[in-house]
Amino acid sequence: MADKKKRVKVDSDSDDEYNSNRKSLPFKKRLKPDEEILSILKDLTESIQAKINTNKALTLADLQLSSSCREVTDLDLSSVQDEIERCILGITQSIMSGKGFAFDIPARSNTNQLYVPELDRIVLKDKTSLRHYANVATVRKTTITTRILQLIHQLCLKKIHVTKRDLFYTDVKLFQDQNQSDAVLDDVSCLLGCTRSSLNVVASEKGVVVGRIIFSDNGDMIDCTKMGMGGKAIPPNIDRVGDMESDALFILLVEKDAAYMRLAEDRFYNRFPCIIVTAKGQPDVATRLFLRKMKMELKLPVLALVDSDPYGLKILSVYGCGSKNMSYDSANLTTPDIKWLGVRPSDLDKYKIPEQCRLPMTEQDIKTGKDMLEEDFVKKNPGWVEELTLMVKTKQKAEIQALSTFGFQYLTEVYLPLKLQQQDWL
Template identity: 70%
Template structure:
């Protein structure tokens, strides 16, 4: 459930039981205790492992990885800790590049010297220390292709910033890393996503959390992310040709109408206006629509113009 005072999704106050003596719950109870045993071993040895490794630790009990994965969140709730505190992580997905350096397990990482591909965001956020940066903001990019364009043009040197992408729907490590950067550096976060309902849904996961990880929303959410672009109003301002705009499907329109009822949208009148424009025109656009004006239009014109004008909402 969403709590406006906290500005995030939190877990409802509800309890379930799994009895060993009950035929309907004995298997789930056995899986839960077995995973707890494996977590205990990891914590005693002070090492990390992946969710896939947990499955292979006892494939006779876990008929599929989904069974061992499912109880990890339950165990975190039982113990009252974050999921990352269980020393079990998912594969890394997010990438960071730009004006920041930190130590990872003691090794110095300079994110200005990571080529074009950037530095993979480590799943072990607790091993990141000594964060140093002269960045003025964090640019949160939805798509890896756009992130690569910005990286190749060294956009973070033109406008001192840290660039982060979760390559679509973000993983836990990327959400934790963004929150850690924002809390440590105290700089604003600007979102660059597609001008469609799913771009906003991705921003909502970063800002307010997800239902599946609601018990850990205090650590996973980064409130007050500003929507830099691409916004529906940009399509008219830039005179984007009709052939470059995409028609919204019935599912897109339904998702857009559903978002208009979400608290994280309704609390921001400017977001409501943009989303209403999208739903009423039944048009959407990808960030790559900016390529119509040139491959480097996004780094040489679009983003500089918006940043200099403070054009975010």
């Protein structure tokens, strides 16, 4: 009986192996030994580091653009405090000299935004508008602006971080609606010329990191190879993150947590030394700041694994070029030169993803895809245009998880190693 049972097990196992081999064999047998793939990755890393070391990073100032642009920088707390005091002092002098009470607020609307191909990100042009206190149309916003400046000043003195929601609740009577305090908070960032994280107002964290990186979070040293499967939650306040060290060859940016989980459980970072990071969907500010900091300090290539749909590409573009809503802060939030590793529209046929694992694109998907084709940051990368055109033409999309059709570990055991071996990124 025991024998029989054992045989049943072995049979069913080998049967599965057979089935998944039959489907995945054409790709599995193309895989070279890991050493060869590792040497490809080493070349990639070296070329990225050489590029970073020789090319001084371009800044807005280098470009001599026709329209001048506005960018914010990271400021320490005492500089933010100085800026606020300088701003208020200026207004006091304006009032005393009879010129009245007004803030000169940078415009953040679409028409004041510009995509700069040399920098590969969206920046804000220098249009501003006066926000007068002695004007019925703007008195409320002027009052809110003053109150936010006062609250930020308090944060500087107390040296603590708060969320936008906390900020709203300190004066609900005045703000009425969180949208109002949030919008003015962005105005204040632009006005003071500093990033929102410099204001010590942080977004909620949802990102996770695991793999070959050690860093300090609020004074504690974190070793992300020893974070089990759960990984380390990415800290909401990037200014308390530092001392990054890594022996990784690349950063693997993953859209979804299901794929992240597979990679973490299989400890993919031990086979191919890498740092695995995900924001679990839409990139949040904390994850974007963290990714940029890794890229800048460790000088590693970033390879992205997203769904093959317009939103996957959109997410990639938010990491890479910034969101329109926070274009004033694009220099600090974006990570240049992200490579699109997969899942790309051309992979669907190449890897023979079965028809039933592909999903038809909705009208909205197709519209989003066509809109993306018009975006400058897609246009400047011919490979991306080609892929996106194929997607819109075939009207098919697929999730990363579609690869599970060849077996649960196909992603980590065949797809990704082969992609790396073939240097198949754009």
